[in-house]
Amino acid sequence: MIIEKVLKPNVLYYPGCLKKFVYRNLKENYEKILREMEVKFIEVEEEVCCGSPVRNAGYFQQFRNLVRKNFEVFRKYNVGKIILSCPACYYTFSKEYSKVCREWKIECVHAIKMIWEGIRDGRLKIYRKGRGKVTYHDPCHLGRYSGIYEEPRMIIKALGYDLVEMEESRETSLCCGSGGGVGANYPILAREIAKERIEQAKKTRAKILVTSCPLCVFSLKKFSGIKTVEISELILSHVKVKKW
Amino acid sequence: MELSEILQKRKNSKRFFKKAYYTYISRRREILRDLDLNELKKTIRRIREDSIKNVFELKEKAVENLEKNGVKVFEAKDSKEALRILEKIIPEGELLVKSKSNVIKEIGFEERFYKRNKVVETDCGDFIVQICGESSSHPVTPALHIPLEKVVKAIRRRFRVRLKPEPEEIVSFVKNYIRRKIFEAKYGLTGANVITSDGFIVIIENEGNISLVSKIPNKHIIVASIDKIVKNLDDAILISKVLSFYGTGSKSTSYINIISSLSKTADLQKKIVYGVHGPEEVYLVLVDNGRSKIVNTDLEEILYCIGCGACLYSCPIYRQVFERYGKDYIGGIGVLKTFMIEGIEQTFNSGLYFCNLCGSCKEVCPVSLDVPEIVRKIREISVKSGYETKTNSEMVENVEIFGNPFGKSSKNGEVQEKLYCC
Numbered sequence: 185m186i187i188e189k190v191l192k193p194n195v196l197y198y199p200g201c202l203k204k205f206v207y208r209n210l211k212e213n214y215e216k217i218l219r220e221m222e223v224k225f226i227e228v229e230e231e232v233c234c235g236s237p238v239r240n241a242g243y244f245q246q247f248r249n250l251v252r253k254n255f256e257v258f259r260k261y262n263v264g265k266i267i268l269s270c271p272a273c274y275y276t277f278s279k280e281y282s283k284v285c286r287e288w289k290i291e292c293v294h295a296i297k298m299i300w301e302g303i304r305d306g307r308l309k310i311y312r313k314g315r316g317k318v319t320y321h322d323p324c325h326l327g328r329y330s331g332i333y334e335e336p337r338m339i340i341k342a343l344g345y346d347l348v349e350m351e352e353s354r355e356t357s358l359c360c361g362s363g364g365g366v367g368a369n370y371p372i373l374a375r376e377i378a379k380e381r382i383e384q385a386k387k388t389r390a391k392i393l394v395t396s397c398p399l400c401v402f403s404l405k406k407f408s409g410i411k412t413v414e415i416s417e418l419i420l421s422h423v424k425v426k427k428w
Numbered sequence: 429m430e431l432s433e434i435l436q437k438r439k440n441s442k443r444f445f446k447k448a449y450y451t452y453i454s455r456r457r458e459i460l461r462d463l464d465l466n467e468l469k470k471t472i473r474r475i476r477e478d479s480i481k482n483v484f485e486l487k488e489k490a491v492e493n494l495e496k497n498g499v500k501v502f503e504a505k506d507s508k509e510a511l512r513i514l515e516k517i518i519p520e521g522e523l524l525v526k527s528k529s530n531v532i533k534e535i536g537f538e539e540r541f542y543k544r545n546k547v548v549e550t551d552c553g554d555f556i557v558q559i560c561g562e563s564s565s566h567p568v569t570p571a572l573h574i575p576l577e578k579v580v581k582a583i584r585r586r587f588r589v590r591l592k593p594e595p596e597e598i599v600s601f602v603k604n605y606i607r608r609k610i611f612e613a614k615y616g617l618t619g620a621n622v623i624t625s626d627g628f629i630v631i632i633e634n635e636g637n638i639s640l641v642s643k644i645p646n647k648h649i650i651v652a653s654i655d656k657i658v659k660n661l662d663d664a665i666l667i668s669k670v671l672s673f674y675g676t677g678s679k680s681t682s683y684i685n686i687i688s689s690l691s692k693t694a695d696l697q698k699k700i701v702y703g704v705h706g707p708e709e710v711y712l713v714l715v716d717n718g719r720s721k722i723v724n725t726d727l728e729e730i731l732y733c734i735g736c737g738a739c740l741y742s743c744p745i746y747r748q749v750f751e752r753y754g755k756d757y758i759g760g761i762g763v764l765k766t767f768m769i770e771g772i773e774q775t776f777n778s779g780l781y782f783c784n785l786c787g788s789c790k791e792v793c794p795v796s797l798d799v800p801e802i803v804r805k806i807r808e809i810s811v812k813s814g815y816e817t818k819t820n821s822e823m824v825e826n827v828e829i830f831g832n833p834f835g836k837s838s839k840n841g842e843v844q845e846k847l848y849c850c
C-alpha cells in the first residue's frame with residue numbers, strides 16, 4: 185500500500201490562473217464534477233502560470249523559465265497526468281511544453297472529455313433535463329488549436345438542450361476578441377469583436393450562450409440580451425453532485 | 429490616430445463589409461464544395477514551398493528566358509532602387525496608366541509618382557479609392573468600404589458629372605474615362621500574379637483593364653516581387669485559379685493574361701517588326717525588399733502567401749479596423765510582410781500586437797500559412813529589440829514575481845480590470 189502510494193504517479197488538476205485567482209467558482213465547479221465522477225486528483229499551490237500569455241506576447245525566455253518551474257513542481261509531486269479545464273493551458277501543456285522541455289512526458293487530458301465520458305457512461309446523473317435553444321462558442325485554443333469540437337456539443341445535447349449553431353462555428357469560429365493579449369492591450373477592440381460574436385449568438389435565437397473558456401466568458405458576458413455561461417455552470421444546473 | 433477614433437471611423441465600413449462578406453463566403457463555399465480541398469491545399473502548399481526554397485535558381489532561369497524573348501529585366505534590392513529604375517524608364521510628367529498591384533504600392537510608388545507624373549488608376553476599385561482620397565481596404569476589393577453616395581459625390585466634384593449612386597452608372601462613367609486615358613498613354617504599369625522560370629508572366633483580372641494597359645500603350649512595365657516566381661505554367665495556372673477561388677469567390681477570373689514576349693510580326697519579308705498591336709517594349713522590375721533575407725529561415729513561410737486576401741475576411745481584427753491593421757499589406761499577414769520589408773519598428777507600430785492569435789486565417793488560407801506562430805516569433809524579436817507594450821511588460825513582471833499574470837491583488841478573488849490571459 186505504501187509502495188503503491190510512492191510509485192503510483194499522481195493525477196493533478198490544474199485549474200489555470202483565471203480560475204484560481206479570478207473565477208474561483210468555476211474552479212470549484214470542476215472540482216465538484218470530477219469528485220462526483222470519483223476521479224482522484226491532487227492540487228498544488230506551487231505551480232505557476234502555464235506560460236501561454238507569456239509565450240503569446242513574445243517572451244520566449246520567460247516562457248521557458250515557467251515550463252522549467254512547472255516541470256520541477258510536477259516532478260516533486262510525482263505527477264503523471266494533468267487534468268485541465270482551461271483551453272489555453274490545455275493547449276500549452278499538451279502541445280508546447282514538450283517542444284522546450286525534452287523530459288516532459290506528462291499526459292494531459294481535458295476535463296470536458298472526461299465529463300462527456302462520465303455523462304455517457306452514467307457516472308454523472310442528469311436529474312433535470314434542460315429545455316430550449318442553446319448555442320456554443322468554440323474557444324480558439326480548444327477548437328482550432330486542439331481539435332476539440334464534439335464533446336462540449338454532446339454534453340449540451342445530453343443535458344437536454346436544443347443546440348443551435350452560430351453562422352461561424354467550429355473551424356471557422358469567431359474569436360471572443362480577447363485572445364492573443366488583445367483583451368488586455370486593446371480592450372475597446374476586444375469589446376467590438378465580442379459584440380459581433382454576441383450578435384451572431386443572438387441571431388440563433390438561443391437563450392443561453394455556452395462556452396468553455398474563462399476568458400471567453402469574461403469577454404462575452406458584458407453584453408445583455410443573452411445569458412453567457414461557462415459549460416461547468418450549465419452542467420451543474422442539471423447534474424447532481426454530493427456535498428463535500 | 430487613436431484606436432477609438434479608428435473604430436468610430438470604420439463603423440460604416442463594417443456594414444458594407446458584412447454585405448460583401450456574405451456574398452463572398454457563399455460563392456466560395458459553392459466553388460470549393462466540388463473540390464477535394466485537402467488535396468488542393470496540399471498541392472498549392474507544395475508548389476509554394478518548392479518555389480521559395482529554389483527561388484534564386486528559378487529567378488536566374490526566369491530572367492534568362494524572358495531576356496531571350498526581348499523583355500528587359502531589372503532587379504531591385506529595395507524600394508529605393510525599384511523607384512530609381514522606374515524613374516529611368518518613365519520620363520517625368522508623362523501620362524501613366526496603372527493597374528492594381530500590391531508590390532507597386534509596397535515600393536512607395538504613389539508617394540513618388542502621383543506628383544511626378546499623371547497617374548491614372550485603371551482598376552475600378554483603385555480608381556474610386558484614388559478619386560475619393562481614401563485608402564484601399566482590401567488587396568482584391570479595395571473600395572469595399574466606400575459608400576456609393578461618396579463615390580458619386582467625388583465624381584461630381586472632380587469631373588462635374590452627376591451620376592445616380594448605382595454601380596452600373598458609376599462603372600459606365602469610370603470605364604469611359606479610363607479607356608480614353610489608356611489610349612492616350614504611352615506607358616502602362618502593372619503587377620504580375622505569377623512568373624514562371626521558363627519565361628511567362630501571368631496576370632489575372634476580371635475587368636479587362638490589364639489586358640488594355642498591357643497592350644495599348646507602347647511600353648509595358650511590370651513590377652513584381654521575387655517570390656512570385658514558380659517553375660512552370662501548370663503551377664502558375666493552378667495558383668491563378670486558387671487566387672480566384674479564394675480572392676473573389678469565383679471559379680475563374682474573366683481573363684488570364686500570359687505574356688512572354690513583345691508584340692511582333694514577321695509578315696513582311698520575314699523581317700521582324702516589334703510593336704504591332706501590343707507594346708514595343710516590355711520591362712520587368714523584380715523587387716527583393718527583404719525577401720531573400722528570410723529564405724531558409726523560420727520566417728520563410730511568409731513568402732508562401734499568394735496574396736488572395738481570404739484571411740482578411742475571417743480576421744476578427746480586420747473586420748473592425750480594416751486597412752489600419754498592417755501597413756502596405758493588410759491584416760496579420762500584412763504585419764508579417766511589414767517586418768520582412770521594413771523591420772521591427774514599423775511592424776510594432778502597424779499592429780503587431782493586434783493579432784488575436786485565433787488561427788482563423790490559417791484555417792481558410794489555401795497554403796495553411798501559420799500566421800499566429802510567425803506573429804509570436806516576430807513578437808519575440810520585438811521584445812528583444814525593446815519594443816513591447818506597457819501592459820505586456822506588466823504582465824510578464826507579474827508572472828515572474830507572483831507566478832500569475834494578474835499580480836498580487838488578484839488573490840482576493842475580485843475580477844481584475846485587465847485580465848491578461850490566454
